[in-house]
Amino acid sequence: MNQVHGDEVLLVDEPGPAPTEQVPTADALVTATVGLGLMVRVADCLPVLLADTGSGVVGAVHAGRAGVALGVVTRAVERMREQGAGELHAWVGPHVCGRCYEVPEQMREEVAAVVPQTWAETSWGTPALDLGAGVRAQLSALGVGLTEVGRCTLEDPALHSHRRDAAASGRMAGLVWTS
Numbered sequence: 001m002n003q004v005h006g007d008e009v010l011l012v013d014e015p016g017p018a019p020t021e022q023v024p025t026a027d028a029l030v031t032a033t034v035g036l037g038l039m040v041r042v043a044d045c046l047p048v049l050l051a052d053t054g055s056g057v058v059g060a061v062h063a064g065r066a067g068v069a070l071g072v073v074t075r076a077v078e079r080m081r082e083q084g085a086g087e088l089h090a091w092v093g094p095h096v097c098g099r100c101y102e103v104p105e106q107m108r109e110e111v112a113a114v115v116p117q118t119w120a121e122t123s124w125g126t127p128a129l130d131l132g133a134g135v136r137a138q139l140s141a142l143g144v145g146l147t148e149v150g151r152c153t154l155e156d157p158a159l160h161s162h163r164r165d166a167a168a169s170g171r172m173a174g175l176v177w178t179s
């Protein structure tokens with residue numbers, strides 16, 4: 001998908017176009033089609049993969065600052081439940097942590113006004129956002145189980161970080177499918 005930090009959830013049932021062609025714009029993909037893999041690409045944002053092994057409905061979500069504030073993870077879970085998902089589990093991959101993700105004071109206030117759990121301070125005492133805490137709260141409110149990979153993209157040189165490497169940063173991919 002062409003990720004734009006929005007809250008659009010796209011329900012798909014067939015492979016997307018070739019990478020050289022225009023891919024659909026969305027920040028979450030949901031499918032109930034067996035064998036159809038969904039991919040999210042990230043470098044500091046949260047890759048959130050969702051699955052219900054009972055119904056076979058899976059989802060992949062790109063959740064950055066704007067997406068967390070817009071509730072894109074919640075939108076995806078709601079869409080999955082419309083498709084018959086029951087007992088959902090989420091895997092949240094590596095992302096920039098709340099001790100590293102420095103933002104202007106006003107931005108912290110704006111996001112925390114919508115998702116209070118995101119309010120954070122950097123390890124050097126300046127305003128920050130903890131997007132992981134925000135997504136944990138959103139998933140918990142929906143009764144979704146969670147497995148989290150607790151590595152910080154900014155601190156771990158083995159991971160891609162847009163904050164650290166700017167335009168030179170690569171992307172990591174999160175994939176989910178049923179077989």
Ligand SMILES: [Zn+2]
Pocket residue numbers: 096097098099100101152153154155
């Ligand atoms: Zn960190």
